[in-house]
Amino acid sequence: MQRWKPGCGCYLEETVHPSGKKTLSRVLAKCSVHASVPDSELYAVLYTAPDSETNLRLNAMRTLLEDDALAETKVEDGQSARVFKPGVFIEHNWVGEGRGRVLRVRVHGAPAGFETRLRVVKPRTELID
Numbered sequence: 436m437q438r439w440k441p442g443c444g445c446y447l448e449e450t451v452h453p454s455g456k457k458t459l460s461r462v463l464a465k466c467s468v469h470a471s472v473p474d475s476e477l478y479a480v481l482y483t484a485p486d487s488e489t490n491l492r493l494n495a496m497r498t499l500l501e502d503d504a505l506a507e508t509k510v511e512d513g514q515s516a517r518v519f520k521p522g523v524f525i526e527h528n529w530v531g532e533g534r535g536r537v538l539r540v541r542v543h544g545a546p547a548g549f550e551t552r553l554r555v556v557k558p559r560t561e562l563i564d
């Protein structure tokens with residue numbers, strides 16, 4: 436059993452299975468923006484659905500990290516990872532309520548004329564200037 440605070444104000448208790456898979460045990464608290472989501476759907480909205488808020492955010496970050504205009508590969512102790520270049524950082528917030536919240540992403544420090552696939556390929560994700 437572990438507890439998870441996704442950052443919106445919701446508070447959940449999860450069961451971690453031996454495989455590493457997590458399932459919802461119970462909803463401990465719901466924030467105001469997710470108040471309209473039934474308890475039985477909250478975990479999908481936040482975490483498990485392909486277009487869950489967690490997946491939208493991870494997919495957006497992954498897409499931006501794949502972009503050589505913004506990020507580079509860093510090798511440390513034989514492990515490589517994509518990191519944003521110095522001066523580049525990403526700000527995000529959520530717009531709306533319930534299960535259809537839209538992720539708004541702002542890229543700071545991008546080179547002039549920067550374009551990203553994030554604009555076209557991601558559902559419920561907006562890039563703002």
Ligand SMILES: [Zn+2]
Nearest residue numbers: 443445466469
């Ligand atoms: Zn919430």
